[in-house]
Amino acid sequence: MKIPILKLHDCLLISIQWELDDETALQFQEDLLNKIYQTNARGVVIDLTSVDIIDSFIAKVLGDVVHMSKLMGAQVVLTGIQPAVAITLIELGIKLNDVHTALDLEKGLKKIKMELGE
Amino acid sequence: MDKKIANYIKTHKELILSRWKSEMKEQGDERFVRVVSNRVFDGASQQFIDLIVSNLMESNEEFSQRLHKFAENVVHIGWPLNFVTQGIRKFNEIIFHGMSEEGVVTRENYMEFTEGFDKWFGPMNDEILSTYTSTWERTVTLQKIALKELSAQLxxxxxxxxxxxxxxxxxxxxxxxxxxxxxxxxxxxxxxxxxxxxxxxxxxxxxxxxxxxxxxxxxxxxxxxxxxxxxxxxxxxxxxxxxxxxxxxxxxxxxxxxxxxxxxxxxxxxxxxxxxx
CATH class of the missing domain: 3.30.750.24 (STAS domain)
Known part of the structure; x- marks a missing residue:
């Protein structure tokens, strides 16, 4: 199952609706980077509202995606991380230190616009 | 056989009591002996012996009621659990020794008596243990509730x-x-x-x-x-x-x-x- 990546002005919008398995996550990483390359997107919002469980591998992939996107010139904001997921991430020692976060999609979009200086 | 034990205890009540008390005071934590006044200690010991005798004399229901009361009383006084169980064991030993000294317990009926003693002290130990644990469990639950009340709200x-x-x-x-x-x-x-x-x-x-x-x-x-x-x-x-x-x-x-x-x-x-x- 591929994760749909939507384009909105110069942002890319991804909403992850189900638990990611390792393969889907890696596929998603590839797809997103290709999409950034194709569309010259400057911002990426990944919405995790419907994700209840996350494991260390998925967390690492997400962190990697963020850094890779940055290398390609796109700012990334993670939105809607659930409390349980946040606790898991912290307990796993994954801090996603230089990743921007927002409470929900709306605030995430606002944040990325601010980051992009609009 | 139960009657033999009961009779022995009844006739030698004072001796057993004084022996037991002195042994317990020796055994007991000094800190603890100081905390419990002599009167309380004597009272509880007396009750303890009465209880044991009553076990042999009375019906089961009456005994279990008295046992429950006694256990609650002991918990209320705040005797440490190990002290109480030690006390029961010591008591057991003293009677057994006393009886073998007098020749009531012999090599032949040794097994029988051991069994009798077990039947006696088993439920007592169980009741006291369960009373203690239930008291502790209650305390822990209460504290947990208090903790929840204290813990933060946003x-x-x-x-x-x-x-x-x-x-x-x-x-x-x-x-x-x-x-x-x-x-x-x-x-x-x-x-x-x-x-x-x-x-x-x-x-x-x-x-x-x-x-x-x-x-x-x-x-x-x-x-x-x-x-x-x-x-x-x-x-x-x-x-x-x-x-x-x-x-x-x-x-x-x-x-x-x-x-x-x-x-x-x-x-x-x-x-x-x-x-x-």
Whole structure:
């Protein structure tokens, strides 16, 4: 199952609706980077509202995606991380230190616009 | 056979009692003997012996009632559990020795008597143990409820700004609850800035600091900012002396300063209203 990546002005919008398995996550990483390359997107919002469980591998992939996107010139904001997921991430020692976060999609979009200086 | 034992106890009551008391005082923790007055000790010992004798004389129901009363009484006095079980065992030993000295217990009926004694002391031990554990369990549950009452709630003060006042010592279990309340509260109230007020926390050690940092980081992951307010001078001293790095947190000395900063972060400020005179 591929994760749909939507384009909105110069942002890319991804909403992850189900638990990611390792393969889907890696596929998603590839797809997103290709999409950034194709569309010259400057911002990426990944919405995790419907994700209840996350494991260390998925967390690492997400962190990697963020850094890779940055290398390609796109700012990334993670939105809607659930409390349980946040606790898991912290307990796993994954801090996603230089990743921007927002409470929900709306605030995430606002944040990325601010980051992009609009 | 039960009657033999009962008769022996009845006739030698005083002797057994005095022997038992002296042995128990020897055995018992000095601290403990000092705490329990002689009168209480004598009273309980007397009750103990009566109870044992009654076991042989009375019907089962009466006995179990008395046993229950006795166990509750012992718990109420606050005798340590090991002291009580030791007491029962010692009592057992004294009677057994006494009886073999008098020749009541012989090699032939040894097994029979041992069995008799077991039947006797088994339920007593069980009852006392269960009374103790139920008392402890009750205490623990009560304390857990008290802890829950104490543990922090997130209070929204302005739109997008919430405060979590912490009072009392924080342990791992409580820290977990704080973190959960904090995160769920942030999502529920859609807070942008959360202030954790530690004015009421008496001491900060590395463990608590670790939990606070963890909480702050998870708040950031959820998409809000976390601020630590209410840092008293001695707390600041401790934090630096312990070498705890709180750089990842925004810190302020008072809740007031924290709220001002939080308003600033959300592009707001408090202004005075001009009053027309």
């Amino acid at each position: 209070i929204p003060v302005f739109e997008g700004i919430s405060v979590m006042p912490l009072i009392g010592t924080i342990d791992t279990e409580r820290a977990k609850q704080i973190m959960e309340n904090l995160l769920h509260g942030v999502v529920k109230h859609r807070s942008e800035v959360v202030l954790i007020d530690i004015t009421g926390v008496p001491i900060i050690d590395t463990m608590i600091a670790h939990h606070l940092i963890q909480a702050a980081e998870s708040v950031r992951l959820v998409g809000a900012k976390c601020m630590l307010v209410g840092i008293r001078p001695e707390i600041a001293q401790t934090i630096v002396t312990l070498g705890i790095n709180l750089d990842s947190l925004i810190t302020k000395n008072t809740l007031q300063a924290g709220i001002e900063a939080a308003l600033e972060m959300t592009n707001r400020k408090i202004v005075g209203v001009e009053v027309e005179s």
